[in-house]
Amino acid sequence: ADLQQGRAKANACAVCHGQNGLASHPEAPNLAGQPIIYVTQQLKNYKTGRRTNEIMSVIAKPLSEQDIDDLALWYSSMQVEVKMAN
Amino acid sequence: ADLQQGRAKANACAVCHGQNGLASHPEAPNLAGQPIIYVTQQLKNYKTGRRTNEIMSVIAKPLSEQDIDDLALWYSSMQVEVKMAN
Numbered sequence: 001a002d003l004q005q006g007r008a009k010a011n012a013c014a015v016c017h018g019q020n021g022l023a024s025h026p027e028a029p030n031l032a033g034q035p036i037i038y039v040t041q042q043l044k045n046y047k048t049g050r051r052t053n054e055i056m057s058v059i060a061k062p063l064s065e066q067d068i069d070d071l072a073l074w075y076s077s078m079q080v081e082v083k084m085a086n
Numbered sequence: 087a088d089l090q091q092g093r094a095k096a097n098a099c100a101v102c103h104g105q106n107g108l109a110s111h112p113e114a115p116n117l118a119g120q121p122i123i124y125v126t127q128q129l130k131n132y133k134t135g136r137r138t139n140e141i142m143s144v145i146a147k148p149l150s151e152q153d154i155d156d157l158a159l160w161y162s163s164m165q166v167e168v169k170m171a172n
Contacts, residue, residue, distance in 0.1 A: 003119045003171060026115035026123045029115070032168040037112045051137060082106045082118040085089060085163035 016055070019077050019080025020052075033080030039072035048083055087152075092160025095153055102141065107164050119166030125158035 010017075016025040021032025031039065045051035046060035047068070063071075100120075101110040107118025116164035117125065131137035133154070149157075 007171075020170060022119070022166065022168060023121050023124070026121045028129065029120055029124050030166065032166070033108070034111065034115055035109050035112045038109065038115050041113065073170070078172075079169040080116065080118070081167045081169075082108060083165040083167075084106060085093075085160070085165075 001069035001073035002071055003070075003077060005066075006070035006072075006077075009071055009085050012059070013071070021075055024073040031075040033076050035070045036076035039075050040068055043068045043071065087131040087155035089156075089159055089163060091152075092156035092158075093155055095128040095163075096160050096164035098145070099157070102115065111168055120161050122158045122162035125161050126154055129154045 005062065013031070014024075016028040017031045018024040021034075022030050042051060043060055043063060046053065046056040047063060049057065099117070100110075102114040103117045104110040107120075108116050112131065128137060129146055129149060132139065132142045133149060135143065
């Protein structure tokens with residue numbers, strides 16, 4: 001998988017998932033730092049229809065295996081730090 | 087929804103989703119800082135079967151509406167910071 005390719009392809013995702021992987025849409029998840037296997041599996045599920053969503057089902061349809069691997073690498077490459085609620 | 091109730095109920099989730107909401111299982115997503123609407127919707131999807139997963143379908147079945155709201159509040163209350171890959 002190619003990180004720079006992933007970064008470029010993620011521009012299409014930023015409108016809902018944010019430039020930094022933190023969701024800019026309340027119904028979308030954060031993708032920043034998500035485990036690579038999880039992201040890959042969910043994109044495949046949307047592509048095959050095993051998981052459905054109005055937007056994601058359409059977006060995932062044309063993605064190639066390479067696209068999916070690049071995007072999963074890109075999002076999983078983000079470092080995430082968590083501050084717990086007190 | 088009740089933050090402290092959510093924290094207590096999230097102990098059952100920590101084995102895969104981590105004490106701090108960062109996945110400790112490569113096939114599980116991070117939940118830290120996820121938008122509250124997204125977490126609520128996904129738990130409901132697992133409970134109704136609209137979304138399926140070997141583990142989550144079983145875990146979500148007995149959750150009450152209150153449980154789901156408390157858990158969603160707890161995870162969305164975590165502050166997340168992202169450092170981008172260069």
